[in-house]
Amino acid sequence: MGLRGPAPKPENKRPEYHVFQEDIAPPPGTPAKTRKLFERLVAENRAANVxxxxxxxxxxxxxxxxxxxxxxxxxxxxxxxxxxxxxxIRALLCIGPRNRVRAGVPAKVEKKTESPALRILAFAKQQG
Structure with a gap:
């Protein structure tokens, strides 16, 4: 406590995160089943803003x-x-909410699929 009251708390700000959203294509010669799954995985990360x-x-x-x-x-x-x-590989590509949080990427998770750990953190932030 200083002469003018308590010291201000530093804000916990994350650094700016620039997102590169390129249109990517699977490597040549990728089988059809693998290509379909490839597109789904890319769409998952694109929706999460990775x-x-x-x-x-x-x-x-x-x-x-x-x-x-x-x-x-x-x-x-x-x-x-x-x-x-x-x-x-999922960790390298930041696929999944846990990997996104570890990488510092905001995890866009719907309320009904939010993990218990994220709910506890949100509750703790509300309590101050």
Missing amino acids: SIRQVDAQLYADLADLMLRRDTTDDDQLFLAYGRQISN
Whole structure:
């Protein structure tokens, strides 16, 4: 406490985040099933206002391919390995609310699908 009262609290402002929204296409020779999943993953990130660049197209294609492989494998070891690779790529591309928050990207989540942790944080902010 200073001579003129309590010191002002610093504001917790996040740095400005510039979003690159490029139209990206899957790499040449991508199978139809993988292409459909590729487009869905890109649309998910575009809706969440995450940067989308052509240089990430191969990562999106790899992610779609791994997701299809994981869904069709019978081997438990392969299933787990694909799952680890998928989570690593999803983190790189900021797919999913948790990964977006970790990357400092505002996570646009509807109220009915909001995670309990985000609700607790919002409640704590309201309480001051």
